[in-house]
Amino acid sequence: MKNFFNVMTIEQVLDLADRFAPVGEEIVDLNEARQRVLAQDIASTENIPGFSRSIVDGFAVTANSTFGASEQNPVYLEVVGALTMGTAPTQKVSSGQAMHIPTGAMLPKGADSAVMVEYTENLDEQTIEVYRSVAPGQNVIQADEDIQAGQPVFTQGTRLRPQEVGLLAAMGMNRVPVHRQPTVGIISTGDEIIDLTRTPQPGQVRDVNSHTLAAFVAADGCRPVYHGIADDNIETLQTVCQKALSTSDVVILSGGASVGMRDLTVEVLASLQDSELMVHGVSISPGKPTILARSGNRVIWGLPGHVTSAMVVYAIMVRPFLAHLSGLKEVMVNTPTLTATLSRNLPSAHGRVDYIRVRLVEENGHWTAEPVLGKSGLIRTMVEADGLVAIDKDTEGFFEGDPVPVIPV
Amino acid sequence: MKNFFNVMTIEQVLDLADRFAPVGEEIVDLNEARQRVLAQDIASTENIPGFSRSIVDGFAVTANSTFGASEQNPVYLEVVGALTMGTAPTQKVSSGQAMHIPTGAMLPKGADSAVMVEYTENLDEQTIEVYRSVAPGQNVIQADEDIQAGQPVFTQGTRLRPQEVGLLAAMGMNRVPVHRQPTVGIISTGDEIIDLTRTPQPGQVRDVNSHTLAAFVAADGCRPVYHGIADDNIETLQTVCQKALSTSDVVILSGGASVGMRDLTVEVLASLQDSELMVHGVSISPGKPTILARSGNRVIWGLPGHVTSAMVVYAIMVRPFLAHLSGLKEVMVNTPTLTATLSRNLPSAHGRVDYIRVRLVEENGHWTAEPVLGKSGLIRTMVEADGLVAIDKDTEGFFEGDPVPVIPV
Numbered sequence: 001m002k003n004f005f006n007v008m009t010i011e012q013v014l015d016l017a018d019r020f021a022p023v024g025e026e027i028v029d030l031n032e033a034r035q036r037v038l039a040q041d042i043a044s045t046e047n048i049p050g051f052s053r054s055i056v057d058g059f060a061v062t063a064n065s066t067f068g069a070s071e072q073n074p075v076y077l078e079v080v081g082a083l084t085m086g087t088a089p090t091q092k093v094s095s096g097q098a099m100h101i102p103t104g105a106m107l108p109k110g111a112d113s114a115v116m117v118e119y120t121e122n123l124d125e126q127t128i129e130v131y132r133s134v135a136p137g138q139n140v141i142q143a144d145e146d147i148q149a150g151q152p153v154f155t156q157g158t159r160l161r162p163q164e165v166g167l168l169a170a171m172g173m174n175r176v177p178v179h180r181q182p183t184v185g186i187i188s189t190g191d192e193i194i195d196l197t198r199t200p201q202p203g204q205v206r207d208v209n210s211h212t213l214a215a216f217v218a219a220d221g222c223r224p225v226y227h228g229i230a231d232d233n234i235e236t237l238q239t240v241c242q243k244a245l246s247t248s249d250v251v252i253l254s255g256g257a258s259v260g261m262r263d264l265t266v267e268v269l270a271s272l273q274d275s276e277l278m279v280h281g282v283s284i285s286p287g288k289p290t291i292l293a294r295s296g297n298r299v300i301w302g303l304p305g306h307v308t309s310a311m312v313v314y315a316i317m318v319r320p321f322l323a324h325l326s327g328l329k330e331v332m333v334n335t336p337t338l339t340a341t342l343s344r345n346l347p348s349a350h351g352r353v354d355y356i357r358v359r360l361v362e363e364n365g366h367w368t369a370e371p372v373l374g375k376s377g378l379i380r381t382m383v384e385a386d387g388l389v390a391i392d393k394d395t396e397g398f399f400e401g402d403p404v405p406v407i408p409v
Numbered sequence: 410m411k412n413f414f415n416v417m418t419i420e421q422v423l424d425l426a427d428r429f430a431p432v433g434e435e436i437v438d439l440n441e442a443r444q445r446v447l448a449q450d451i452a453s454t455e456n457i458p459g460f461s462r463s464i465v466d467g468f469a470v471t472a473n474s475t476f477g478a479s480e481q482n483p484v485y486l487e488v489v490g491a492l493t494m495g496t497a498p499t500q501k502v503s504s505g506q507a508m509h510i511p512t513g514a515m516l517p518k519g520a521d522s523a524v525m526v527e528y529t530e531n532l533d534e535q536t537i538e539v540y541r542s543v544a545p546g547q548n549v550i551q552a553d554e555d556i557q558a559g560q561p562v563f564t565q566g567t568r569l570r571p572q573e574v575g576l577l578a579a580m581g582m583n584r585v586p587v588h589r590q591p592t593v594g595i596i597s598t599g600d601e602i603i604d605l606t607r608t609p610q611p612g613q614v615r616d617v618n619s620h621t622l623a624a625f626v627a628a629d630g631c632r633p634v635y636h637g638i639a640d641d642n643i644e645t646l647q648t649v650c651q652k653a654l655s656t657s658d659v660v661i662l663s664g665g666a667s668v669g670m671r672d673l674t675v676e677v678l679a680s681l682q683d684s685e686l687m688v689h690g691v692s693i694s695p696g697k698p699t700i701l702a703r704s705g706n707r708v709i710w711g712l713p714g715h716v717t718s719a720m721v722v723y724a725i726m727v728r729p730f731l732a733h734l735s736g737l738k739e740v741m742v743n744t745p746t747l748t749a750t751l752s753r754n755l756p757s758a759h760g761r762v763d764y765i766r767v768r769l770v771e772e773n774g775h776w777t778a779e780p781v782l783g784k785s786g787l788i789r790t791m792v793e794a795d796g797l798v799a800i801d802k803d804t805e806g807f808f809e810g811d812p813v814p815v816i817p818v
Binding site: 030035048050051084086087088089102103105117147164165169170171172190191193199204205210211215218232260261306311339365375377379409 | 512614624628
């Protein structure tokens with residue numbers, strides 16, 4: 001096992017993601033495809049909508065029949081039939097003629113546009129007056145206006161939102177090639193940690209990290225698998241780690257806030273097959289004692305035991321890693337989505353990135369970020385927080401009133 | 410069936426949500442509780458962590474033993490033992506004494522603080538030098554510092570994020586009372602609409618709205634149920650509607666962009682048991698021909714057939730309705746999360762709210778909103794869009810360079 005014991009920057013850690021390949025492909029039903037990541041480029045084999053459609057209720061016409069029409073000088077057209085939804089027209093429309101058309105119906109041969117019913121009047125059963133001219137193509141969607149046959153529609157690595165699902169439906173793609181969801185094994189460590197169903201005795205605390213991290217993993221479109229609580233014991237931890245690795249793409253260990261426990265974790269990781277300790281300490285606060293290792297092509301994270309530290313490390317480093325493994329093309333993770341005004345001064349130490357939990361308060365469309373105070377061992381500080389503000393390692397902090405980007409949590 | 414045929418404002422439509430009660434309660438396992446909405450207030454029955462814990466590796470001491478300690482004048486303490494994780498200390502610490510303590514372990518009787526190991530030195534097996542004084546409580550989390558027994562922790566109507574799941578785990582709540590997820594029946598209407606597995610003949614298009622809307626409904630934490638495609642035929646539509654209503658809290662019909670189809674939909678809704686047409690037309694663009702009705706205490710939406718119009722109506726009106734039915738306390742829906750600079754002028758008509766699809770482009774942390782042009786019948790315009798910009802009914806639009814709030818889609 002190779003070791004690098006220098007504290008690394010967040011960027012150096014994130015760059016290591018490229019050493020792992022995204023997970024493989026599977027085919028899912030379209031109704032299960034939401035939030036999944038496309039594993040292939042998708043082109044359309046058809047024009048969409050595939051025929052010229054009216055987008056108004058009115059009359060299909062040849063535009064040149066209507067040229068010059070106005071309230072003062074209406075144009076008279078012969079009504080030669082009525083179109084129905086869902087069927088191909090059997091008749092054609094010639095210059096000087098019109099055909100009733102409902103919104104969405106197919107244009108008949110000869111027609112190149114549609115006049116809105118509001119700009120017409122029935123003179124008799126066979127004749128309408130038209131008060132406004134239309135241009136060729138007006139009020140019509142062309143056969144290939146939405147999508148052209150052969151046109152690239154989506155690229156591999158796209159996360160499917162509802163509207164992408166809709167467009168896949170339009171293309172008739174009932175089965176969708178997506179990356180499978182990375183399986184993430186979750187292990188809590190520590191002699192003081194007990195299952196949440198048990199009543200803690202003095203000195204014991206319930207397992208919080210497994211449940212918090214599993215929920216984050218699921219929210220990020222991966223599959224969390226619980227592997228329970230491992231004692232501070234090299235054999236137990238080895239056994240649990242090996243079991244988790246055999247069925248996971250990623251294993252997240254958390255706990256071991258004490259120096260002894262961290263050393264034990266490193267020892268266990270070193271004992272795994274084809275292992276490499278890639279990160280041992282990151283210039284981030286909270287979260288400095290973060291460990292990243294691999295065993296073969298599996299990723300192993302060792303997160304701090306304090307739940308708030310574990311959450312910050314998850315949000316800032318584990319999440320982008322999982323996004324990469326999920327096959328996401330652009331790792332649009334932690335892009336600040338909101339700028340808020342800081343409610344108080346935030347001093348910071350040089351040489352590391354500080355992540356400050358903040359509460360967001362809105363007034364008249366303007367957001368204020370109020371730092372949440374309290375020790376990083378307190379779970380409620382993460383519950384009270386709506387986001388994180390990063391203080392860069394080269395700055396000494398922010399002043400009250402500064403605009404700050406907020407990473408939602 | 411009562412009718413109101415005036416076009417209503419978006420606010421008037423949203424106010425109608427209060428006429429429907431949120432759905433009932435169910436109990437779920439904590440591991441299934443993410444994203445669910447609490448159905449009860451939650452108080453803690455215990456102090457958390459339940460005992461005083463060290464948050465550093467070092468020595469448990471009585472703070473007054475360290476007063477005055479400095480590099481020049483260290484204090485000497487007698488080491489009387491070592492604490493282990495997860496067990497209650499059996500010995501006490503008196504003034505002038507210290508006990509080894511790892512991070513997270515329980516403080517022994519007599520100790521009120523912890524000295525970091527970095528500020529100590531071992532003189533011999535039984536003696537340490539301390540170079541810095543600590544205050545009472547320093548480097549310690551008190552027994553009730555995270556949560557006090559009896560303290561209200563969460564209120565009914567809270568959406569559970571991963572960190573709330575974590576705090577529920579800390580309280581030992583393996584079973585969580587949540588609102589059940591509203592069931593939303595989805596029906597597409599129109600003779601031209603065919604199932605996505607079929608090949609469209611001229612005049613036919615595949616069902617896009619069912620799949621798009623089902624994905625939105627699922628993303629918002631509700632349960633979509635497909636009820637297929639109903640022909641433009643009063644008996645078929647009645648049958649499908651009644652079936653959907655019998656198993657749903659909400660039914661969403663879409664399609665029927667033509668006037669004839671809209672009239673048919675209204676006729677069918679009027680024929681349902683204990684029905685009331687609540688909204689027939691909204692001052693919104695796109696989406697004016699929106700219908701809202703009830704049958705007993707079930708909600709029925711009639712959305713426009715154009716997929717982009719249906720999506721806008723969903724995002725602006727259906728989503729907050731579903732949030733209310735889901736039991737959410739604060740309907741924090743469509744709160745703009747980002748302000749962008751508009752890339753071009755956007756004129757708008759008075760008297761209605763216009764929703765403009767925009768693409769978001771980031772450069773150096775600054776966001777530009779580029780309007781997506783194209784007819785509202787084109788699916789790809791929603792795929793190209795990252796958000797919606799609202800132009801209020803009392804303004805004539807925005808100018809290039811204006812800051813605009815963007816509602817994500």
